Amino acid sequence: MTVRELVGKYAVSLYTAYLLLVIIGLALPLLITDDFFNRIIILTFFYIMFSTSWNLLAYSGQASLGHAAFLGIGGFASTILIINGVTPVLGVLTGALAASLVGLFLGIICVRLKEWFLGLVTFGFAIIMAAVVNELSVFIEAINGVLIAVGLSGSMDPHMFGGSLGIYSPDIVSRAQYYYLFFFAMVGTILASHLVIRSKIGFAFAAIRENQAEAAMMGVDITRYKLIAFMISTFMAGFAGALFAPYNYFINPEIFSIHNSFMPIIMTISGGIGTIGGPVIGALVINLLWEQMGLWGMSIDRLLILGLILVLEILFLPRGLMPLIKKITEKIAGTTSRDMPL
16 A cells, blocks of 8 residues: 555545544654753643634634734733642633633724724734733732742742642642643634634634625625634633743733734734634744744744745745645545645
8 A cells, every 4th residue: 555545545624634634743752851851842832822813703704903912911921820729620711701701891992993093903902901911910920930829828838829629830740731731722612613613603704704794695794703802812821821821920011012012913924814624733833943043043034934934824825834735635545625724
């Protein structure tokens, strides 16, 4: 049996591809034991989750240039709750819900704005959130990597992030536990995105993205589905922030930075906007490249290189890396595009 026949026999469905990735992901901690590389992998999982949230909003024809606002809201909300005694699981879910509710409020105000006009509003909102948190720094301080809520709970035990489940404190949780926490959160986020896109809601998102007037004529409630997209997307972004802040054991207004707003955009466009696999491939490639350039001692240089890569990709691969990967895989496996994952 040739390689083409062998690959073509088994690479027949989206679910097969997902199962293969899950198996590889589960086995990875056994192969990579270095803490530094483990952290890079966890960062990649985090960016996959964050980029997936942005991609789902883009899939509905909406754009956000300030998605870091919802990342930060989730992070700060969960952190304040956890250090005041709320269990980590409830704190993370509440942080994600807080981001989603803020997203709903912003969506109601801006639902009639189109594409990049909405993007500018979200960009401004992220800047406002950073300024507000800076002003509240008298109440919420981040000192020496240990979060302290002044005036809310007084002093805190450095191990409080362990909560009742003991899953957050770096002194308590093993490297493998953190890895699998983020791995399963990432898998859940991707699966949720897939289910939404393949559902009736996803078809409504696609119809709105392609032509709002025609979608309205077919009976699609434009306002309702745009708000649904905003809520799901901001919930995912808040969930990523709520998980990452306790893992990082440090949070400050930098989480609302332009860097965090633009990274999911760059990653999604690089991988393939509007596809399920695009944020995964984009986050993997861009984050690994970003970290490697950091190891080479680059700072401003890597921003320039990343910008150049993005420009070249828009010019020569406007649909991202996913179509190229699909084409190569199809050629090897002898399958059609319908057989291969998005």
